Amino acid sequence: MFKKLLSLVLIGFSVAATLTCADNIDHRNKQTIVVAHRGASAYLPEHTLESKALAYGMRPDYIEQDLVLSKDDHLIVMHDIYLDSVTNVAEVFPERARTDGHFYTIDFTLAELKQLQVSEPFVDSEDGLQAKYPERFPIWKSSFRLSTFEEELELIQGLNRSLGYDIGIYPEIKKPYFHHWEGKDIASIALQTLKKYGYTNRNQKVFFQCFDAEELQRVKYELMPSMGMDLSLVQLIAATDWGEKLIEVNGNIEKYNYDWMLEQGGLRKIATYANGIGPWYPMLMEVEDGQPRANGVVRRAHRRQLEVHPYTFRADKGKVPEEFDSFEHFLHFAVYQLRIDGLFTDHPDKAVDYLSRGRRSH
Numbered sequence: 133m134f135k136k137l138l139s140l141v142l143i144g145f146s147v148a149a150t151l152t153c154a155d156n157i158d159h160r161n162k163q164t165i166v167v168a169h170r171g172a173s174a175y176l177p178e179h180t181l182e183s184k185a186l187a188y189g190m191r192p193d194y195i196e197q198d199l200v201l202s203k204d205d206h207l208i209v210m211h212d213i214y215l216d217s218v219t220n221v222a223e224v225f226p227e228r229a230r231t232d233g234h235f236y237t238i239d240f241t242l243a244e245l246k247q248l249q250v251s252e253p254f255v256d257s258e259d260g261l262q263a264k265y266p267e268r269f270p271i272w273k274s275s276f277r278l279s280t281f282e283e284e285l286e287l288i289q290g291l292n293r294s295l296g297y298d299i300g301i302y303p304e305i306k307k308p309y310f311h312h313w314e315g316k317d318i319a320s321i322a323l324q325t326l327k328k329y330g331y332t333n334r335n336q337k338v339f340f341q342c343f344d345a346e347e348l349q350r351v352k353y354e355l356m357p358s359m360g361m362d363l364s365l366v367q368l369i370a371a372t373d374w375g376e377k378l379i380e381v382n383g384n385i386e387k388y389n390y391d392w393m394l395e396q397g398g399l400r401k402i403a404t405y406a407n408g409i410g411p412w413y414p415m416l417m418e419v420e421d422g423q424p425r426a427n428g429v430v431r432r433a434h435r436r437q438l439e440v441h442p443y444t445f446r447a448d449k450g451k452v453p454e455e456f457d458s459f460e461h462f463l464h465f466a467v468y469q470l471r472i473d474g475l476f477t478d479h480p481d482k483a484v485d486y487l488s489r490g491r492r493s494h
């Protein structure tokens with residue numbers, strides 16, 4: 133396992149070196165940070181340690197961890213609260229789905245979760261299981277496992293020590309409302325883990341992100357002060373119709389309304405408890421006659437001293453917005469016209485390469 137991870141780091145370095153060999157690394161735009169979204173997720177199954185090791189070798193500024201809790205309160209690094217679309221849980225534990233058909237991570241112990249094989253994400257279709265991204269790493273190939281937050285922190289801190297870099301972490305607690313409904317406090321457990329590994333203040337390379345504004349305020353005003361911590365916080369912004377957060381209103385379950393965040397006074401409110409925002413990138417732009425331009429959100433955020441780290445920049449075929457003729461054109465627009473401070477990308481090598489070469493014309 134160790135040899136496999138080490139060789140992935142070296143592959144990552146060689147990819148980055150090949151891409152930057154003609155350019156002076158000093159030209160890198162230091163203003164814009166690169167966050168490896170779920171690791172090097174364009175190249176290896178998301179959130180696996182292998183994907184994180186490969187991402188590390190690509191030299192992003194931060195590597196992202198999405199976090200959910202197991203039945204026995206271990207933080208598992210994975211995106212969904214379900215195991216359905218990245219593991220073989222339906223084969224290994226066929227009787228353990230809830231009545232809604234989903235297999236919930238929170239219903240399994242760490243020992244059980246470690247029995248599962250992890251795959252590149254797949255979707256169920258009439259033709260059987262199909263890769264979500266057909267041109268990425270093939271589904272069900274090789275051998276990957278779920279990992280804990282602690283295992284990942286030890287990997288990144290270990291590489292920081294052995295290689296001498298200071299690559300940061302960017303953890304996100306997933307659906308705190310759901311964890312509360314299940315009687316669990318994921319925010320407290322995540323902060324305890326961060327403290328155990330030495331991440332306690334804003335001088336360190338860590339951003340703590342969440343889509344849940346009320347939970348992020350609880351982190352800011354209750355949890356961190358009681359634990360002697362003061363981390364940089366990022367308020368993620370979703371579209372209301374995604375149902376990213378559910379709330380109970382008069383006995384009914386409704387989608388939390390995110391609209392206030394980008395309306396009048398929203399950013400001012402966020403700036404009272406967070407240091408940055410993580411919007412979906414279309415929230416920052418408008419398009420007229422095929423021409424994209426900034427819609428003013430970044431400017432308004434900067435006026436409130438909020439950093440802006442939009443998600444998710446993908447170079448896959450069909451994933452670059454049609455207004456741009458290439459992934460680099462898209463990056464160029466985001467960096468020099470939107471004037472973002474950082475970006476989440478599945479292709480950290482390409483973003484690091486682009487920023488290393490500095491401004492170019494399009």
Ligand code: G3P
Pocket residue numbers: 169198211304341368410443444476
């Ligand atoms: O956390 C930033 C970005 O990752 C948000 O989207 O759904 O990939 O976690 P998601």
Ligand code: CA
Pocket residue numbers: 196197198304
């Ligand atoms: Ca995330």
